[in-house]
Amino acid sequence: xxxxxxxxxxxxxxxxxxxxxxxxxxxxxxxxxxxxxxxxxxxxxxxxxxxxxxxxxxxxxxxxxxxxxxxxxxxxxxxxxxxxxxxxxxxxxxxxxxxxxxxxxxxxxxxxxxxxxxxxxxxxxxxxxxxxxxxxxxxxxxxxx
Numbered sequence: 001x002x003x004x005x006x007x008x009x010x011x012x013x014x015x016x017x018x019x020x021x022x023x024x025x026x027x028x029x030x031x032x033x034x035x036x037x038x039x040x041x042x043x044x045x046x047x048x049x050x051x052x053x054x055x056x057x058x059x060x061x062x063x064x065x066x067x068x069x070x071x072x073x074x075x076x077x078x079x080x081x082x083x084x085x086x087x088x089x090x091x092x093x094x095x096x097x098x099x100x101x102x103x104x105x106x107x108x109x110x111x112x113x114x115x116x117x118x119x120x121x122x123x124x125x126x127x128x129x130x131x132x133x134x135x136x137x138x139x140x141x142x143x144x145x
Contacts, residue, residue, distance in 0.1 A: 010036055010048045 005016045007029035018025055032055065039054050040046045115129055 009033060010052065 002017050002019055003022070005018060005020075005022050005025045006013050007016060007025055008014075009029050009032055014029075016025060020028075035055055035058075036048075036051045040051045115133070118133075
């Protein structure tokens with residue numbers, strides 16, 4: 001809700017219609033007056049209009065630099081967001097691959113267990129097991145225990 005507040009700037013009263021608090025508006029006017037005193041100190045030929053123009057120029061410079069910094073920050077945030085999105089995608093792919101590899105390991109464990117059930121009691125190398133399985137399959141003498 002807009003309020004009417006009177007502030008004194010450069011020795012003149014100004015009535016403002018603002019949504020800001022009275023304290024904020026008076027502090028803002030006080031900071032402006034203080035900056036005016038700093039600029040005009042020791043420069044008796046500088047008019048209030050000249051001081052106001054210099055303060056406005058400083059404020060506009062700050063605004064332009066702040067907008068530029070804000071745009072840089074937005075760009076950095078976008079890069080960070082894109083990096084995070086890519087990292088999430090890679091993590092999801094890695095999790096999927098991990099689950100697939102775990103399933104494959106379990107399948108291989110089942111195959112080894114099945115092969116061992118057909119193997120003799122003495123330890124045999126994987127190469128010997130595969131060679132024997134191929135030989136048995138070719139001559140039709142594959143047997144179950």
